[in-house]
Amino acid sequence: MRIVVLAGGIGGARFLRGLKRAVPDADITVIGNTGDDIHLFGLKVCPDLDTVMYTLGGGIDEEQGWGRADETFHLKEELAAYGVGPDWFGLGDRDFATHIVRTQMLGAGFPLSAVTEALCDRWQPGVRLIPMTDDRVETHVAVTLPDSGSAAGSGERKAVHFQEYWVRLRASVPAEAVVPVGAEQAKPAPGVLEAIAEADVILFPPSNPVVSVGTILAVPGVREAIADAGVPVIGLSPIVGDAPVRGMADKVLAAVGVESTAQAVAEHYGSGLLDGWLVDTVDAGCVERVEAAGIRCRAVPLMMTDTDAAARMAREALTLAEEVRAV
Amino acid sequence: MRIVVLAGGIGGARFLRGLKRAVPDADITVIGNTGDDIHLFGLKVCPDLDTVMYTLGGGIDEEQGWGRADETFHLKEELAAYGVGPDWFGLGDRDFATHIVRTQMLGAGFPLSAVTEALCDRWQPGVRLIPMTDDRVETHVAVTLPDSGSAAGSGERKAVHFQEYWVRLRASVPAEAVVPVGAEQAKPAPGVLEAIAEADVILFPPSNPVVSVGTILAVPGVREAIADAGVPVIGLSPIVGDAPVRGMADKVLAAVGVESTAQAVAEHYGSGLLDGWLVDTVDAGCVERVEAAGIRCRAVPLMMTDTDAAARMAREALTLAEEVRAV
Incomplete structure (x- = not known):
């Protein structure tokens, strides 16, 4: 049986782990979301692809559902000591290796799909994981950020990266629009x-x-x-x-x-x-x-x-x- | 008193620490060697500049004389798990942050001298640390690598990066020539x-x-x-x-x-x-x-x-x- 699954991050990854247990012999292709990919510290980070890869490959932090098990955050501490941000995105020392390898391969000219396949050579997720596209798509969220000290209703309307909306702002302001920039x-x-x-x-x-x-x-x-x-x-x-x-x-x-x-x-x-x-x-x-x-x-x-x-x-x-x- | 010091890595850095103690009020400018700089995993690594900066800034691993105190090597372990080398250069999790910040700033167009100044803003080494040049110079060493199983005297003559000669080969074969490529x-x-x-x-x-x-x-x-x-x-x-x-x-x-x-x-x-x-x-x-x-x-x-x-x-x-x- 050939099954195609469209997956985001934690929910998709945990469902896929169940699917593999339910039908161990199925041929499963996962089309992964890359709209929440982000460049941090000059590195290409693909949170949803990595969550699927780590979860199915046995490397996930089970408690939080994203990032690596047995993780440390020394590199991140040092970046903060240098005053280099953003500091709101939780990149661990082990996780950084994935982004470094990915960025180096992309820089060498490999498309994201080939890079993802190479990363999966290590993790052996037991599914074929393909990013939805090799092109850059970035989900932006239109929000109105309250001016500190200003009257309610005023504020700055701006588009922020989905990760900034989700992780930094914790969806604390209404999303006025969600635009997958570059998708078209x-x-x-x-x-x-x-x-x-x-x-x-x-x-x-x-x-x-x-x-x-x-x-x-x-x-x-x-x-x-x-x-x-x-x-x-x-x-x-x-x-x-x-x-x-x-x-x-x-x-x-x-x-x-x-x-x-x-x-x-x-x-x-x-x-x-x-x-x-x-x-x-x-x-x-x-x-x-x-x-x-x-x-x-x-x-x-x-x-x-x-x-x-x-x-x-x-x-x-x-x-x-x-x-x-x-x- | 204005003192200029030409410094390499460990020996230079330890001497500089003594010099600062000897003449705390002196105005010290350190011209740092960048010939042993190396690109690793897409990152620009400047071992001698960092050794001076960490030693004078209180962040050095005192025992080994290079790298960061209280260091971990999880990122390096993961790179090895991905099969991505080289594995002979000891980059720690904390140390990686320096190379990431440096690479990002260089990518943004800042010269190495400006980047070094920015990194020193954090470390406050108490000296002015300037790389000898903002241009790329790489010290190469000509060696004859023995063919495994071949007769003595035969072998492959090649030029290796100084770090490869020093760290990977541990100077175990004679250096036939030392060339600071790009210096001219x-x-x-x-x-x-x-x-x-x-x-x-x-x-x-x-x-x-x-x-x-x-x-x-x-x-x-x-x-x-x-x-x-x-x-x-x-x-x-x-x-x-x-x-x-x-x-x-x-x-x-x-x-x-x-x-x-x-x-x-x-x-x-x-x-x-x-x-x-x-x-x-x-x-x-x-x-x-x-x-x-x-x-x-x-x-x-x-x-x-x-x-x-x-x-x-x-x-x-x-x-x-x-x-x-x-x-």
Whole structure:
């Protein structure tokens, strides 16, 4: 069975670990979000690709869900001592090695997809991990930053890098718009469209529908390839009981005018793209309404408390895919 | 008192610490060797500048004399796990920060002299540290590497970077030639010639006469400026009892046809450059012969066992400078 998964960071990575446990023999291709990539200290950092790679390769910090296990932060301390920022992005000493190797390979002329493959040679994630594009795409968030001491309502409107919005500002101000800068000019990385065309099933894990899965879908050709693949496309809701399971998906959903409910996210993807949708049991009340929108829907437990729970969710998604296929 | 010191790495840095203790109010300018600079993992590493900066700034690993105190090597471990080399150069996690900041500033267009000044803003070494040049100079060593399993005498003749000769090969094969590649085209960094012209005394610490002081002198204009400064130029022998105090200076002295003795090094610098020369008490026998070569010479203890010993050596050098001046 060939499975294609569109993945963001923590949620996508943990779902993938469950998927591998559920179907160990499946041929899994992961199309990774690169819209939250950022250049820090002259180095190219790909947080979502690394979270998938480290999680599936056994190198992740399990507690926080990102970064390396057994990590130290001496380099970062020293950068701060030099007064060189930003200081709000948590790069550990072990993690730095990944960015140094990546930056050196990119500088030598290799595309990000080839670099990612080389990095995965070490981590052996057990999936084929491809960045959505080799081109530069950067998700920017339009915000109004309050002027210190000024009257409410005034402030500076500016676009900040997604990481600055997410990590530095902790989504503390409303996201007024979310723009994947460069996406319109980007081409899918080699292998992306081919993997979609050859897939038996396509899964959207409970990743952020705007800044993770949404960014991947914004690369011209990807959405169309998925819609035209003629195979079941199944998603899992990242919203449980009207709140994101983790992260701050509600903040960026508001920016695109989507309510923070499992039903609204399904309708945001739409029946033109999505064949099946899993919602949590607490959201069972919306199943009929999602189905009325033309998307087959089931309510199952969607809390990824551990890898077994994630594996059960993956099995439910594949079961729903079989139902869709049988129709 | 304005003092100019031409410095390599460990020996130069420890002497400078003594000099600062000996004359705390002196205005000291250090012209640092950059011939052993190397690009590693896409980063610009300046081992001698950093050794001076860390030693005088209180950040040095006292035991080994180079690198940072309280250092860890997690990043290096990870690079090795990625199979990315070289693995023979000891870059620690804290040390990496210096190279990252330097590389980023160089990439932004700042010359090495400005970058070094910025790094010293943090370390406050208490001296003005200037690289000998902002241009790229790389000391290469010609060696014949034995073919594994081949007859003695055969082998591959090649030029290796000085660091590869020194650190990886540990000077285990003879240096057939030492070439400061790029030196002929290099210009002294801003401030170098001015500092020499304004100096009251110029010191050559017990640094390597070939690959440290010799490389600085190879930058066009520097040797001439020192010879023409009209102030005492005093050196301290890095050779004690026919062997280098530390390091492997004898290996590179042989490459330039100089015997590994305190006298031979003095004659190598020559009376056209050097006014005074300090040898260790065990080499007192050569004092008359050095003086016969036109260089005032004294035998004093030259083992830098601690900062007080280095301070005594610095005082002896300044005393000899006064003797020269009084002639």
